[in-house]
Amino acid sequence: MAGRRAVKPLVVFSDVQSAGAGVLRAALAARSEDYAEGVKVGTLVPGDRSPETPHLPYVLVRLDVTLPHGSMANARCTLRCTVWHEDADRAHDLAQLCQGLLLIHDGTVLRSVRPATGPLPAVDNTDSAVDLSTFTVTVNVRPTVLT
Known part of the structure; x- marks a missing residue:
């Protein structure tokens, strides 16, 4: 078997x-x-x-950063969640709940969720000036092997 190269599996990461x-x-x-x-x-x-x-309350989930591991066996991502609500207290409470729900999740795509920042209070910078709260979590992501 000299001269044969090992074939690396084709892996992708889910959304x-x-x-x-x-x-x-x-x-x-x-x-x-x-x-x-x-x-x-x-x-x-x-x-x-x-x-x-x-449509309030509303929770926005956005991908901030993706850092694949060199082996492609894992990717580390940062998710930013922004919560709009009727007032600052309710925005904060809902953000705290959302963060907690993500931290206890361990599934097929998202695994090993850790807190990063927040929740932090803010005011929407549009004319609406709606209260919001935002936080980030880091997530290890399991790859999918394609055949």
Whole structure:
């Protein structure tokens, strides 16, 4: 077998942003806290974020950074979650809940979730000036082997 090279497996990483949103969407649907009632989770910034708009509360999940491991056996990603709500306290409470739900998750795509920053209070910089809270988590991502 001299001269034969080992064939490396073809691996890809799933859409971490979508996976994170899916985790929160499913977990929040089962929660009974009043500040989580009617929450929507997505990967796009909502156009109208005023408190009068029926889609609040809203949780945005976005991918910040992806750092694949040299062996392609793992990728480390940073997910940023931004929570818009009716007031600062409810935004913070929902952000805390979302962060906790991600930290206890261990699934087929997202594994080993760790806190990074926040939750940090802020005000939306649009004309709406809606209260929000944001946090980040680092996530180890399991690869998918393609044949």
